[in-house]
Amino acid sequence: MELDLTDEQKMLADAVRSLLDKRYDANARLQLLEGDGWSRDLWRQYAELGLLGLTVDEQCGGAGMGSGELAVVMEQFGRALVLEPFVATVVLGASLVSAAGTPEQKQELLPDVAAGETLLAFAHTEAGSRWSLTDVTTTATPAGGDWTLDGEKIAVLGGDVADQLLVTARTPEGEVGLFLVAAADVRRDTYRQQDGLGGADVLLAGTSARALGTPGESLAAIELVVDTATAMLCAEAVGAMERMLWLTVDYLKTRQQFGIPIATFQALQFRAADMFVSLEQARSMSMLAQRALAVDDPAERHRMVAAAKVQIDLSSRHVGQDAIQLHGGIGMTMEYPVGHYVKRTAVIAKTFADTDTLLEAVGSGPGLI
Missing domain, CATH: 1.10.540.10 (Acyl-CoA dehydrogenase/oxidase, N-terminal domain)
Structure with missing residues (x-):
């Protein structure tokens, strides 16, 4: 690579x-x-x-x-x-x-x-489904040449502004299909996530829909795209961690105590160095996640992406917590950017899977080597 x-x-x-x-x-x-x-x-x-x-x-x-x-x-x-x-x-x-x-x-x-004229959102999470892509209770019923959907989706990222929704639903044959729904045809309860990004809960009640491709062939595409999105979140988290690190280093150089910059204190230098190590570990695993997307075996691809995400989440927690501690009280204020970075990386850590679920995916196979 x-x-x-x-x-x-x-x-x-x-x-x-x-x-x-x-x-x-x-x-x-x-x-x-x-x-x-x-x-x-x-x-x-x-x-x-x-x-x-x-x-x-x-x-x-x-x-x-x-x-x-x-x-x-x-x-x-x-x-x-x-x-x-x-x-x-x-x-x-x-x-x-x-x-x-x-x-x-x-x-x-x-x-x-x-062209920037259409906004999309992927509506797949349901109450109680946890991180499963196949625990789907929303139903799709044939209606002439199209379909009608009944069910409820929660935590739809970008669902507050989307023009079209891509909704997972179970067909009468028991397959998980993917359906196109006009956002204007559903009831949306919109809100802001903890990181500031928009989301929505979506109610589907006899809502008209079109199948995206062939419903019986949708699951493999969904799994590939979720793995791809997870790898992209790894890259985003690396960018956020890098910014947190250098904000912290700059603060240590300018903040003075006893008449000297606190960056001269060896204990704080050690902590900044540890943050840098965590960042570079995360960067390496982000590269692994990108490499995994070229793997033909879906199970191996998912294990590699999951392993990368585990380290990304551990590194982002370490970098974020130390960034706030080394900033002191100012790190907790919403007027200062560090807290916003911590919020975003915390949400990334809970997107598509949490650490326990990721570790289970990694442990389900023969390992990475």
Whole structure:
């Protein structure tokens, strides 16, 4: 596996970082949180940069790039704590359409996603389902050439602003299918997550829907996309951890006690060094997660991604907790960015699976070596 970024990936990272450094400082993010929660103007700029169609086929208006480029973008988004529904629409939504949709559905949906005109959300979690992708009680009933859905989905990331929902439901044959639902046709209870990103609980009651591709073939596509999204969250967490580390180092250099910077205290230097070690461990495992996406065996792919995510979550907890402690009281305030990074990495640690579930997945096979 190539460990260094290609020239094209470096250019992509520089372009995204340049935009976010200009438009996404801590104060600008706080203003977004106090307003609409995200910026439609920035969303249009993401579209102009080609970020919204990064992994979409060129025939559908995208750039046709791969997971390596997507991870580059996610790491930069993690540094800036981006609030826009990129994971919901691009990492999950567009990837599901690309993986499971018919050629006609791809041509219908993906160009508008790449242009920033359509927002998507993946509605799969149900009350009591925990982290299972197959514990689905929402039902899909044939209705002429289409379907009707009945059930309730919770914690739908990006569900507060989505135009189209991609909903998992069980068919009369007992298969888990994926269905397209217009967001205007459902009842949504919207809210902000602890990290500031938008979410919704969705009620489906005889709601009209269209099957995305063939329902009986949806589960494999869903599992692949969830593994891909988990790997991308690993990259985002690395960006967030890197930013927390350097915010902390800068604070240690400027904060004075007894007339000298506290960065001169050896005990604090040791703790900062340990944070750096955790960051580099996480970066290595994020690379493993990206490598895993090229593995043909779904079970092995999932184990590798799960193993990477375990280390990511452990590292982000260590870096976040030490960042707050080394900042002292200011680290707990919402006016200072460190606490926001800790919240985001804590939510990432509970997205798609918790640590116990991930360890169970890793232990279910022969191991990684």
